[in-house]
Amino acid sequence: MRAIHNTMLPLPEPQRANARERYAYPSVAERLPVIGRRMLAENSFPTELNARLETLFAGIPNSEIVMLEDTHASDFDTWQQAITPLLGMNWLDIPWFFAEVYFYRRILDITGYFKPGETYQVDPFRYQKQEGLKSALPDIRRIVSRLDHWLNPDLPDADALLEVLSASLWGNQVDLSLWPVDESGKSARSGEKHAEDRLILDDAPAAAAAFLNSTQPRSLQVLVDNAGLELVYDLVLADLVLSRALAERVTLQVKFHPTFVSDVTRSDVSWTIDQLLGDSDPHVTAFAQRLSTSLVDNRLVISDPVFWTTPLPLWEMPTDISEELGHASLIISKGDANYRRLLGDRLWDAALPLNQILTYLTTPLLADRKSTL
Numbered sequence: 001m002r003a004i005h006n007t008m009l010p011l012p013e014p015q016r017a018n019a020r021e022r023y024a025y026p027s028v029a030e031r032l033p034v035i036g037r038r039m040l041a042e043n044s045f046p047t048e049l050n051a052r053l054e055t056l057f058a059g060i061p062n063s064e065i066v067m068l069e070d071t072h073a074s075d076f077d078t079w080q081q082a083i084t085p086l087l088g089m090n091w092l093d094i095p096w097f098f099a100e101v102y103f104y105r106r107i108l109d110i111t112g113y114f115k116p117g118e119t120y121q122v123d124p125f126r127y128q129k130q131e132g133l134k135s136a137l138p139d140i141r142r143i144v145s146r147l148d149h150w151l152n153p154d155l156p157d158a159d160a161l162l163e164v165l166s167a168s169l170w171g172n173q174v175d176l177s178l179w180p181v182d183e184s185g186k187s188a189r190s191g192e193k194h195a196e197d198r199l200i201l202d203d204a205p206a207a208a209a210a211f212l213n214s215t216q217p218r219s220l221q222v223l224v225d226n227a228g229l230e231l232v233y234d235l236v237l238a239d240l241v242l243s244r245a246l247a248e249r250v251t252l253q254v255k256f257h258p259t260f261v262s263d264v265t266r267s268d269v270s271w272t273i274d275q276l277l278g279d280s281d282p283h284v285t286a287f288a289q290r291l292s293t294s295l296v297d298n299r300l301v302i303s304d305p306v307f308w309t310t311p312l313p314l315w316e317m318p319t320d321i322s323e324e325l326g327h328a329s330l331i332i333s334k335g336d337a338n339y340r341r342l343l344g345d346r347l348w349d350a351a352l353p354l355n356q357i358l359t360y361l362t363t364p365l366l367a368d369r370k371s372t373l
Helices: 024-041 047-058 076-086 096-111 126-135 137-145 157-173 204-212 229-243 266-277 282-296 319-326 335-342
Strands: 219-223 249-253 300-303 330-334 365-368
Touching (some): 157 229, 204 330, 229 266, 266 282
Parallel strands (some): 219 330, 330 365
């Protein structure tokens, strides 16, 4: 069941890519075909599927959008309902967020991701995600080595949590839909350095205080973004919260299927922990073993409802997700796509305080977002 949650404000128009002076235009007209053709080069799909995919990419941005074809997927009806009002429109005229989510869903529709057969559940972006993790191993070992410091009981809970939240923010520097892994295995942004003085707004202390001062049994919900190094930062945060008994449970909300190149799926979490278990660094293997134990004990939970791969705004979340988020002590939203879903990717007045838009949420929220421009 889908619930409509009142934002208490009139909804402005959604962002669209039909204005060339905005970033949305090149994002759709230029970037999506490049992502698609890179994906083609990294996979060995049958010739017929390659031809259909190339037709999809060549039709952007001027072709009209079409219905999905593969009826095997559990989200088929949801997508058909969402597409129907937009039929007859092209990629520039439909809402920008819809265009991007629809692009990745069309790829899966064509490749037969949901259809039993040769390409069943083949992640078209697996190469990028796995190479991203492998190239980040030196950084992963470095960040995991800090866990001894963060788990030291002499360090106050608030200090440990704030340090990890800060590290987690900069862990979002590599988004493979924007900065793909190159031939050397490095992301175009993997060497970028950041400074605290580049923060525009820092509400982490208030969020941490609200979380730690909660009188109810504490739980943390993380709306996860990218695989690779950023996922490891999210797992470090989960390990810190559980090992220090700051919460009874941490839930990672991940994607139902591959999308936005590097967005995390359930299988990405499993593969990442397996890789860490086999690492040569004892700190990394000990970290991975704690994560495995937390998963078995149901203190670390991986949730992948279909909703997170739909083009719907967060205020249209299903009732079960609304209730789950409502029972949390803190929600941490990671990255750009989740932030856009929070706001419905609409043209809100930039001076409007965020809390006036997010009235549909009853739980404290920390939106962890870094500009890519």
